Amino acid sequence: MNWREFRHNRRAMIGACILAAFLLMALFAPVIVPYAPTAIRFTPNLSPDGQHWLGTTLNGNDILSQVIWGARASLFVGFVCATLISLIQLVMGVFAGYVGGLFDTVASAITNVFLVLPALPLLIILAAYLQGGSVFVLIAVIVVTGWAWGAKVLRAQAITLRERPFVQASRISGESRWHIVLTHIVPNMLGIIVSNFFGAALFAVLAEAGLEFIGLGNINDVTWGTMLYWAQEGNAILLGDWVWLLVPGLCLALVGTSLGLLNFAVDEIANPRLRRLT
Amino acid sequence: MSALLEIRDLTVGYGWRFPPAVTAVRDVSLTVHAGEVVGVAGESGSGKSTLAFAATGLLDPPARILSGSVCFDGAEVTTMSREELRQMHFQSASMVFQASMNVLNPVTRIESQFRDAMAAHGVTSRQEARRRAEEAFDLVKVPRRYLDVYPHQLSGGMRQRAVIALALVMRPKLLVLDEPTTALDVVVERAILQSLDELRRDLGFGVIFITHDLSLLVEIADRIAIMYAGRLVEEAPARELYESPKHPYTVALMGAFPPLAGERQRLTGIPGQPPDLRNLPPGCPYAPRCPSFIPGVCDVLDPPDVVIDENRRVLCHLYGSVEVTGD
Amino acid sequence: MTSPTTHSEAAATPGSSPLLEVRGLSTAYGIGKIGRHQEVAALTDVDLTIGRGEVLGLVGESGSGKTTFARTLVYLERPTAGTVSIDGEVMPKHPSSARLREHRRKVQMIFQDPYSSLDPFHTVKNTITQPLRAFNIVPRRKERAEVEDLLNQVGLTPVKDFLERYPHELSGGQRQRVGIARALAARPRLLIADEPTSMLDVSIRLTIMNVLLDLQKSHGLSLIFITHDLAAARYVSERVAIMYAGRLVEIGPAPEVLGAPRHPYTMLLRDAVPDPGQHGLARIRADERGEPPDLTALPPGCAFAPRCSFARDECLVEFPSWRRAGENHEVRCILVEEESS
Numbered sequence: 001m002n003w004r005e006f007r008h009n010r011r012a013m014i015g016a017c018i019l020a021a022f023l024l025m026a027l028f029a030p031v032i033v034p035y036a037p038t039a040i041r042f043t044p045n046l047s048p049d050g051q052h053w054l055g056t057t058l059n060g061n062d063i064l065s066q067v068i069w070g071a072r073a074s075l076f077v078g079f080v081c082a083t084l085i086s087l088i089q090l091v092m093g094v095f096a097g098y099v100g101g102l103f104d105t106v107a108s109a110i111t112n113v114f115l116v117l118p119a120l121p122l123l124i125i126l127a128a129y130l131q132g133g134s135v136f137v138l139i140a141v142i143v144v145t146g147w148a149w150g151a152k153v154l155r156a157q158a159i160t161l162r163e164r165p166f167v168q169a170s171r172i173s174g175e176s177r178w179h180i181v182l183t184h185i186v187p188n189m190l191g192i193i194v195s196n197f198f199g200a201a202l203f204a205v206l207a208e209a210g211l212e213f214i215g216l217g218n219i220n221d222v223t224w225g226t227m228l229y230w231a232q233e234g235n236a237i238l239l240g241d242w243v244w245l246l247v248p249g250l251c252l253a254l255v256g257t258s259l260g261l262l263n264f265a266v267d268e269i270a271n272p273r274l275r276r277l278t
Numbered sequence: 279m280s281a282l283l284e285i286r287d288l289t290v291g292y293g294w295r296f297p298p299a300v301t302a303v304r305d306v307s308l309t310v311h312a313g314e315v316v317g318v319a320g321e322s323g324s325g326k327s328t329l330a331f332a333a334t335g336l337l338d339p340p341a342r343i344l345s346g347s348v349c350f351d352g353a354e355v356t357t358m359s360r361e362e363l364r365q366m367h368f369q370s371a372s373m374v375f376q377a378s379m380n381v382l383n384p385v386t387r388i389e390s391q392f393r394d395a396m397a398a399h400g401v402t403s404r405q406e407a408r409r410r411a412e413e414a415f416d417l418v419k420v421p422r423r424y425l426d427v428y429p430h431q432l433s434g435g436m437r438q439r440a441v442i443a444l445a446l447v448m449r450p451k452l453l454v455l456d457e458p459t460t461a462l463d464v465v466v467e468r469a470i471l472q473s474l475d476e477l478r479r480d481l482g483f484g485v486i487f488i489t490h491d492l493s494l495l496v497e498i499a500d501r502i503a504i505m506y507a508g509r510l511v512e513e514a515p516a517r518e519l520y521e522s523p524k525h526p527y528t529v530a531l532m533g534a535f536p537p538l539a540g541e542r543q544r545l546t547g548i549p550g551q552p553p554d555l556r557n558l559p560p561g562c563p564y565a566p567r568c569p570s571f572i573p574g575v576c577d578v579l580d581p582p583d584v585v586i587d588e589n590r591r592v593l594c595h596l597y598g599s600v601e602v603t604g605d
Numbered sequence: 606m607t608s609p610t611t612h613s614e615a616a617a618t619p620g621s622s623p624l625l626e627v628r629g630l631s632t633a634y635g636i637g638k639i640g641r642h643q644e645v646a647a648l649t650d651v652d653l654t655i656g657r658g659e660v661l662g663l664v665g666e667s668g669s670g671k672t673t674f675a676r677t678l679v680y681l682e683r684p685t686a687g688t689v690s691i692d693g694e695v696m697p698k699h700p701s702s703a704r705l706r707e708h709r710r711k712v713q714m715i716f717q718d719p720y721s722s723l724d725p726f727h728t729v730k731n732t733i734t735q736p737l738r739a740f741n742i743v744p745r746r747k748e749r750a751e752v753e754d755l756l757n758q759v760g761l762t763p764v765k766d767f768l769e770r771y772p773h774e775l776s777g778g779q780r781q782r783v784g785i786a787r788a789l790a791a792r793p794r795l796l797i798a799d800e801p802t803s804m805l806d807v808s809i810r811l812t813i814m815n816v817l818l819d820l821q822k823s824h825g826l827s828l829i830f831i832t833h834d835l836a837a838a839r840y841v842s843e844r845v846a847i848m849y850a851g852r853l854v855e856i857g858p859a860p861e862v863l864g865a866p867r868h869p870y871t872m873l874l875r876d877a878v879p880d881p882g883q884h885g886l887a888r889i890r891a892d893e894r895g896e897p898p899d900l901t902a903l904p905p906g907c908a909f910a911p912r913c914s915f916a917r918d919e920c921l922v923e924f925p926s927w928r929r930a931g932e933n934h935e936v937r938c939i940l941v942e943e944e945s946s
Contacts, residue, residue, distance in 0.1 A: 188724070465877045497880070
């Protein structure tokens with residue numbers, strides 16, 4: 001992973017900037033929100049004006065405050081899920097691919113089972129069954145449905161790397177399996193691992209919002225997904241309150257785009273063959 | 279005998295900027311006659327492959343011909359259009375590369391690759407293409423039935439023969455081989471070279487044979503050119519080069535092949551590092567490793583191209599007219 | 606079938622036992638998917654003994670099994686039959702990882718491709734430190750000194766210039782030296798060099814061969830030098846063994862085996878090597894021009910018989926046993942009359 005190239009890659013920089021902006025927004029939310037996101041003492045259904053830059057919701061919440069606050073949930077869920085998914089993929093993909101044998105056979109079988117389960121219906125069913133609980137339920141559900149495909153990709157790459165002479169030389173140098181995986185295999189597939197991370201984050205952000213939109217999250221939390229839920233419930237379109245519907249959706253799209261851009265950019269940097277001829 | 283290919287003062291560079299970052303070939307002149315085998319020997323970074331690509335008009339950006347001319351069969355290659363180059367390739371001049379799997383499409387049968395190549399040069403009838411392909415396979419002694427298989431089903435030696443057959447199917451006048459047998463075993467290599475030799479005698483094409491294996495060239499080439507860091511440092515008939523090499527690099531290179539027979543003696547390779555083409559020192563590129571290095575001359579002045587007699591040239595101060603008394 | 610042991614005892618220091626003993630070693634592996642499964646007999650019934658401080662050249666072309674032999678000796682591949690013993694201790698059929706470690710401390714390998722045998726993400730210092738650490742060769746505080754000493758020994762000087770370099774900043778010859786230093790770090794007794802020079806420039810090859818020879822002498826190592834280049838084998842080794850289709854076919858002192866070979870395959874190899882002293886293109890017999898057999902479908906009898914101009918009916922029955930062709934020189938060919946006792 002070449003940091004200099006990262007800086008020069010336009011997609012990487014755009015993605016990174018957008019993401020950074022939202023990260024800052026999420027981090028400093030308690031400080032920058034004009035009003036408490038759950039405060040309902042305002043006139044409902046206001047259009048954007050001087051007091052409320054984005055207007056208010058059906059229940060009288062300030063939309064801008066909610067949007068800013070919503071970044072926290074999306075990014076939190078996004079990154080926690082991505083991290084957990086990556087860790088699982090490290091064991092079930094990279095390590096399994098490297099060691100082969102019984103561990104790999106069992107791990108692959110498990111991966112295949114999870115791969116075959118349809119993600120979307122499973123997400124919905126699990127979330128419904130676990131009864132609109134906390135964000136941790138959402139995280140668990142997303143991780144369970146989202147790790148399998150990337151694990152397969154990482155496993156394939158690990159198998160290729162396993163045959164490289166420098167890895168075989170490490171075996172002869174007496175290094176232990178985990179040592180080889182962490183110091184030789186992972187750095188040499190860092191590009192795919194990082195790109196997988198961003199892909200998982202993208203999936204998590206959108207899955208979370210999707211689940212919340214259909215009401216399976218905790219509808220009392222303030223997140224972009226629940227904002228969409230309430231907007232839908234409050235017939236925002238009918239009332240012409242399109243700001244309420246559009247802005248959280250736009251934020252989700254932007255965060256998703258930034259993660260997608262970073263995903264492609266890292267892929268490009270790590271794999272020189274994907275680069276455009278400048 | 280008129281020259282089939284005449285390369286004059288050719289300079290080729292790599293790089294997007296100007297002047298290019300690397301000069302891969304510098305001021306090289308070489309002539310090939312019909313029916314003749316010219317060997318080009320050199321190690322990595324010598325520019326031998328670049329020379330071959332330039333001579334057959336196969337150079338792609340970022341490689342560019344900076345100066346000089348390449349005259350093939352009377353026509354100037356450096357100024358040809360893409361269409362003219364395309365016509366020339368395969369029909370008049372053909373190239374055989376080192377790794378046959380880089381040439382053959384792994385997902386199509388061999389016969390269709392022949393057909394594609396021939397169709398691009400006017401042979402459109404399927405039967406005619408098949409007939410010619412079969413003839414070509416006969417020439418290289420590969421059984422005809424292998425036209426109907428995929429490349430991976432052939433052994434390395436057979437694949438390389440198939441590639442040679444493909445190169446010869448339109449009966450080109452010039453065949454350029456870039457390390458064609460390096461990846462093959464020595465027995466298979468010798469068998470292929472024997473076939474190639476017979477073909478050359480029968481069909482009369484000229485050959486440029488590029489390799490790092492100097493001892494092989496002495497056996498098969500009529501003339502040998504030695505390249506180092508993009509310069510052609512010595513050119514001579516094969517036997518003369520073997521018996522009395524003049525350039526210090528040629529001498530050292532010959533000495534780098536341990537003998538098969540005789541007493542075991544300690545030999546030394548060539549000390550130092552191969553040249554870094556981005557950072558060539560002024561003067562002679564071989565100077566840093568040369569045992570006959572003359573300070574003040576070799577590291578300052580470009581070595582002269584000395585004509586020793588009508589068949590021999592050396593690029594070296596030792597044979598030049600520069601006064602070497604250390605002025 | 607008797608095995609060539611007598612000559613190695615003569616070659617090694619009198620009275621000392623051999624360092625490496627290989628008996629009946631065979632390695633086969635399966636390829637292909639279900640239904641089209643085939644077994645590749647990469648190595649069949651190899652007997653070999655290496656004395657202490659001895660240098661053996663192992664010559665063979667591709668498909669001869671020489672690389673499989675190297676990999677089996679370091680247990681990168683498991684043998685399917687036969688035994689390997691170091692210092693008299695036989696390796697168990699399913700060695701534990703502790704046992705494997707012990708084995709690798711004694712037997713190290715140098716790889717063929719300098720461009721892929723070093724991890725591109727690790728510095729030279731890092732690469733050489735890893736075996737030091739894994740085998741506990743020296744305490745932590747002495748690691749750096751040990752690495753510097755190793756770099757010195759392989760000629761990568763000034764040492765400080767090389768410690769923090771990455772492989773892509775080194776030339777092919779330099780990388781190969783790092784590979785040698787890495788192998789030496791474990792303080793092995795036996796070094797297996799698998800075609801260490803075939804991917805290097807011609808002018809560098811001799812330098813690397815000399816480095817290996819010097820180190821072999823100064824450390825008293827045994828060295829198996831694997832190559833397809835007969836001349837390199839001659840340069841490096843006292844004894845040479847020839848492999849064909851997974852078997853050893855001839856073994857003996859280098860000048861004899863390469864100068865006056867007795868096995869038809871060795872003769873063919875020798876004739877095929879470029880000889881500039883020759884006028885014009887040297888020719889080999891047409892029927893020998895074929896290629897090595899398919900290891901998934903070896904014919905019964907001598908594997909070379911289909912290509913051999915001296916082949917007789919008996920050759921197709923079973924693989925010839927070892928026969929003595931001279932002092933310490935043994936051949937697996939019926940042309941050599943005298944049976945080894």
